[in-house]
Amino acid sequence: MNNQDVAADGKQDHRIPLWVVEVGCWTTVLLAPFLYWVNGPAVSTDQLVMRIVVLGLALLGGIAIRSVRWQCRRSVTP
Amino acid sequence: MSNQTQKGCEETGTGFEPTCAGPVDTVSAGATAPAASQPRTLAILCTLLLAHSGMLAWGASRQSPTLDEPAHLAAGMTHWQLGRFDLYRVNPPFPRMIAALPLLFAGAKTDLHNYSCVPGIGHTFEVGKDFVAANGERTLWLVVFARWACIPFSLVGALACFLWAKKMFGPRAGLLAAALWCFSPNILAHGQLVTPDIAAAAFGLASTYVFWNWLRQPTWLGAIAAGLLLGVAELTKTTLLLFFLLWPLLWAVYRLSRTDKRFALVWMREIGMIVILQAVAVYVINAGYGFDGSCQTLGSFYFVSQAFAGKAVGKEAGFRVGVTGNRFADSWMANLPVPLPSDYLLGMDAQRRDFEDFGRPSYLRGKFQDSGWWYYYLYALTVKVPLGIWCLTSIAACTTFRNCLGGLSPGSPPSDSQIATHETRPKEDWISWRDHVVLLLPPAAILIVVSSQTGFSHHFRYLLPAFPFVFVWISQIGQSFGAKKSVASVLAVCAFAWAVASSLAAYPHSLSYFNELAGGPRNGHNHLINSNIDWGQDLWELKRWLKENQGNKPLRMAYDCYLDAAALGLKFSLPPRSSDNDRRAITLSPALYAVSVNFLKGYPFGLSTGAGDMAYAHRDDFSYFQTLKPIAMAGYSIYIYEIDVPTVVPSKCDGRSRSP
DSSP, X not given: OOTTOBOTTSSBOOOOOHHHHXXXXXXXXXXXXXXXXXXXXXXXXXXXXXXXXXXXXXXXXXXXXXXHHHHHHHHXXX | OOOOOOTTOOOOSSSOOOOSOSTTTOBOTTSOOOXXXXXXXXXXXXXXXXXHHHHHHHHHHHSOOOSSHHHHHHHHXXXXXXXXXXXXXXXXXXXXXXXXXXXXXXXXXXXXXXXXXXXXXXXXXXXXXXXXXXXXXXXXXXHHHHHHHHHHHHHHHXXXXXXXXXXXXXXXXXXXXXXXXXXXXXXXXXXXXXXXXXXXHHHHHHHHHHHHHHHHSOOHHHHHHXXXXXXXXXXXXXXXXXXXXXXXXXXXXXXXXXXXXXXXXXXXXXXXXXXXXXXXXXXXXXXXXXXXXXXXXXXXXXXXXXXXXXXXXXXXXXXXXXXXXXXXXXXXXXXXXXXXXXXXXXXXXHHHHHHHOOSSOEEETTEEESSOOTTHHHHHHHHHSOXXXXXXXXXXXXXXXXXXXXXXXXXXXXXXXXXXXXXXXXXXXXXXXXXXXXXXXXXXXXXXXXXXXXXXXXXXXXXXXXXXXXXXHHGGGGGGOSSSOOHHXXXXXXXXXXXXHHHHHHTTOGGGOOOGGGTOGGGGGGTOOGGGTOSSTTXXXXXXXXXXXXXXXXXXXXXXXXXXXXXXXXXXXXXXXXXXXXXXXXXEOXXXXXXXXXXXXXXXXEEEOSSSSEEEEOXXXXXXXXXXOOSEEETTTEEEEEEOSOEEEOSSOOSSOOOO
């Protein structure tokens, strides 16, 4: 745990930072073609739906968090 | 969490983060997290549990009954309706009694004409088959209700992972441990079935967590609580009996470095607590069986395994069915009362008998043999566990190793500056190497015990009780998911995302999951078969496919499950068997052919003929299908072939496995 994990009240901050979620989302998106190549196409409709949902959520999540962080950076930088 | 680094660790942000999981360096997160992050942590946890329950519930409704489930349900109903526990002795009754509860209200029928409690004559699966026949197509929904009733077992496991990891490493670690449980393909696979493996994993961890709390703060109430949970855990699977030996060993290890001058008094008191703990556990086991057959003398049992019966049964006697014995009958132990229910001990005997003479071959990497392999489970771990989890394990190992090299000896107190900058936490919350031992010794012991049983090697699920301990141990990495990135923390996040993505890419066919090293589920049969890929779970998937694609074509099916698929609504006949043709070339008539992957690889087992009776597939009876190319798959366990014109195929492939 590093020194920056301190909340405003001086206590330890145990929240999950946004970068963790963003890296997870982009990793999922990048791995999708590799996993498709290894596992092949879906063998059932349920599996296809799950894959689309997971990829979609990862993509949307990555884009949304990246946008939020860019906005924050722009508002902080003079 | 500590803001201090250990000696030898640098807070550069580029190397491994000092993770606070080393000897004495940290204060555990047993201290309260700030108020702002607690609701968030709970919200994330609830989301995880909700998602996990949803996946289990959906998956449970999409899969056909597996080989063991009807037998479990029929046995569960006899427990409730007849108060008898002798139908399915091999596993303790708790999980299937919970599973059978909804069936009591749903009007499920049982057909017990094949019920026999004669030792050595296993009619459990006959009664399961009769259960399916008696309920017909309604069996699907009965099995689904029973599976839904078992979902709380998995939630207990997720919660136990969260609580232990949170107490040891912090809230982030707690969430990571819970997420590892919720998205593990092996947990998802078996959490949606009526089998005892997930219950054993969940209660094995929960009971050891409570025991660990007792180790850190021994109280009489804590000992009783640990004993209660241990008793419940023992009512899920007999594998966990090893905890009766393991826990006292862990206590001894935990107390080794005590320097309390009154240690003799303290030790005596704690030994008394352990005795009470084990007595409570034994009481709970007996209560779970309604005290049926409790304290029966050892000499009065009729055993069927060589280990318990002696040479009267066994290889020299030809393992004849119905022959029993008792090696203790003529010894001083004959009059000793057994403090366990009689069916519990007979279940251990039956399980032992299975390992002595299973009667069916084991399969590994394209090879069959009559006995198992000591390295089977180690091999299965490399192909059935997501590679992302292996990466996380490596990172956790490096973290622990680095902390051990950090210069602080186990048990030494922190420096004044560390104390000054720590949050105020009591000494008993500090984590040391002994806590890691409590976490890692149980899974190691389970792996050793399971691997030592080489009578047969069929089921990777026997290792499931070891998983949650490793999840909690891995979760120490979660401490590094702070505001400041490091190479290790980024790698850990990527590995976690890989593990989750890989698992969800196979869902809801998680039972057939194989990792990328194995070539995915499509190539899993080149490594393992049986319940590791094909347990009869994809019959409904086949039915759905046939509804859209069959047309007027007849169906010929070799489905690896003794259940009567015709009773489940399918019209079919058997494909030709190599053994019926004297192993000559086989002519396939125009039809759709559906073949279970176990039969494809040559596994011998019973199967339904489609005419209401059963047949037997000998070795390689259907492996000639390996020379054909399938047009589709139902899940990953049933291959579908279309023959348009009469086709002659060699009855035997050349002995090497071919991927269809």
